[in-house]
Amino acid sequence: MKSFFLSIALLAATIAGAQGNSASRATLPALDKSPMDMAYYPANFPVLKVQNGGTEPLLARAIYSRPLKSGRTIFGDLVPYNEVWRLGANEATEVEFFREVRIGGKKLPKGKYTVYAIVTPEQWTVIFNKETDTWGAFSYDEKKDAVRVTVPVEVLPTPVEPFSLYFEKTSAGPSMVIAWDTQRVAVPIAVR
DSSP states (O other): OHHHHHHHHHHHHHHHHHHHHHHHOOOOOOOOSSOEEEEEESTTHHHHHHHHSOSSOOOEEEEEEOOBOTTOOTBTTTBOTTSEEOSSSSBOOEEEESSOEEETTEEEOSEEEEEEEEEOSSEEEEEEESOOSOBTTTTOOGGGEEEEEEEEOEEEEEEEEEEEEEEEEETTEEEEEEEEEEEEEEEEOBOO
């Protein structure tokens, strides 16, 4: 009988404590309109690692925000032509290479980089910059560029609603693909 009353007392104390704590809890932040996402090369690396021990080593991981087109004119309006753009929204997009690569024939050491672009209707200049953990392109410093490469724009027949960045395997090696609205670019990555 003592254990019954002890159990009732503990239950009552737990409920009272939970009710007291809920009143003092902070309100959760609202869902971001441009949520963050992550891309890997090889694609789905964490799943492959769990399933089969990750037979192919991790080469790259990108963290980026995914704004939606939402009926807006993207290139030449929301993203002005011939100006540095952070790729996506909010925090600037970052990519980390886990070994040395070559981009546009230029050596890019293992490490983390912020990725920017200067867009035109025909081509993008994609920039890998040494300054990380930045918001937007407001503090962009050209002196900290590690590599710049110019890639042609592929015009898509169907618009891509969410800003997308992913890595794909090609016959020539991996590429970092960026697609939004009716534009798609692929940045070839050479691996030794």
